[in-house]
């Protein structure tokens with residue numbers, strides 16, 4: 001049977017689990033994650049590509065889920081904040097908890113994903129400040145976020161330049 005033009009069946013892997021969903025081709029990855037798959041960790045801040053709250057990894061690279069349409073996601077591997085923790089919290093999550101790196105929490109999932117990517121790929125930015133430049137936080141003043149990521153880097157045995 002042919003699919004109606006306003007629906008497409010999407011196959012994607014999210015946090016290691018392969019999932020099929022039928023959605024509009026222009027449905028936002030953010031809504032697919034939150035509403036179709038039930039992973040509400042990824043947050044909507046601005047919905048316009050400005051704040052970074054919706055950052056997830058797609059095929060290993062950070063993307064803004066509020067600007068990523070379903071038609072670009074078919075066959076992709078997506079990692080959300082829920083995918084960072086395994087048996088226990090990821091060291092970055094643990095450090096945010098200990099250092100008070102989250103307050104209202106809206107920016108936190110995107111911040112964690114960007115920090116995770118930076119610690120895996122320190123060559124992607126000059127320093128931590130630049131690595132997190134696409135993630136806005138209206139609560140913390142960034143100091144505790146930076147100290148959280150520094151603590152995680154130390155525990156993971158990664159060296160990152162001073163901010």
Ligand code: FES
Pocket residue numbers: 043044045046047048049050051052053054055064065066067
């Ligand atoms: S919600 Fe996507 S960048 Fe703000």
Ligand code: FES
Pocket residue numbers: 101102103104105106107108136137138139140
């Ligand atoms: S903790 Fe509230 S926006 Fe960052």
